[in-house]
Amino acid sequence: MxxxxxxxxxxxxxxxxxAMAALEAELQSFPWTAMQFLQSWADGHRGWVATIGDEVVGFAVVSQVLDEASLLTLGVGSRWQRRGIARQLVQQLADEASERGAAVLLLEVRKGNAAARSLYRRMGFVETGLRRGYYRAEEGREDAVLMTLTLDEGGR
Ligand SMILES: CC(C)(COP(=O)(O)OP(=O)(O)OC[C@H]1O[C@@H](n2cnc3c(N)ncnc32)[C@H](O)[C@@H]1OP(=O)(O)O)[C@@H](O)C(=O)NCCC(=O)NCCS
Incomplete structure (x- = not known):
């Protein structure tokens, strides 16, 4: 629990x-680089960090075009995992996207990322597609599972 x-x-x-780029580097085999975080910021993508004291322990970045919001990247530092922080971050993004008129929150996740797929399923996302060979992998390519959360009017 x-x-x-x-x-x-x-x-x-x-x-x-x-700090977000440093966390991402710790968490992902093919992380977004510091430059990609900067580019995403320059593109107007925003989101939320989770902090404990002065430390950034988690983050979630989102983009929104009209009524579609997309979760671009999410991470929680390994020593802070399984405390509900990712759930808190995703809920915040979903509520905010809904308030801004989004009807859905979309994401792509590696097929083999059981932890993230379980998190999203428990939050009400449903699997709505598959992109074959979408991600680089240690060996060859890995499929992406597309997941969709339908947002209620006025926040979930
Ligand atoms: C996926 C990730 C963000 C989850 O962060 P977290 O803060 O530990 O998640 P939470 O504590 O909010 O977990 C909520 C639920 O998600 C599921 N979950 C989270 N981690 C899990 C794991 N390692 N194994 C199985 N289920 C897991 C569980 O259902 C959990 O609920 P429970 O603890 O009541 O069983 C974190 O493991 C992480 O940063 N992983 C590396 C980066 C990554 O994969 N990002 C997502 C890319 S799409």
Whole structure:
């Protein structure tokens, strides 16, 4: 069972991007680089960080075009996992996207990422497609599973 989250959420500031890139590098075999975080920020993508004290322990980046929001990247530092922080971050994004008029929150996740797929399923996302060979993998390519959360009017 998830223990109560010890983290506070706040909107991402540009000064958080290096800490987010460092976390991402720790968590992913093919991480977004610091440059990709900067480019995403320059493209207007925003989101939320989870903090404990002064430390950024998690992040979620989202983009929105008309009534479609997309979760672009999500991570929680390994020593802070299984405390409900990712759930808190995704819920915040979903609520905010809904308030901004999004009807759906979309994402792509590696087929082999059981932890993330389980998180999203438990939050009400459904699997709506497959992109074959979408991601680089240690050996060859890995499929992406497309997942969709239908957002209720006025927030979930
Ligand atoms: C996926 C990730 C963001 C989950 O973060 P987290 O803060 O540990 O997740 P939460 O504590 O909010 O977990 C909520 C639910 O997700 C599922 N879940 C989370 N981690 C899991 C794991 N390792 N194995 C199985 N289920 C898991 C569980 O259903 C969990 O609920 P429970 O603890 O009550 O069983 C984190 O493992 C991570 O950063 N992984 C590496 C980066 C990544 O995969 N990002 C997503 C890319 S699409």
């Amino acid at each position: 998830t223990t109560p989250s010890p983290a506070l959420l706040r909107p991402i500031l540009e000064t958080d991007l290096p």
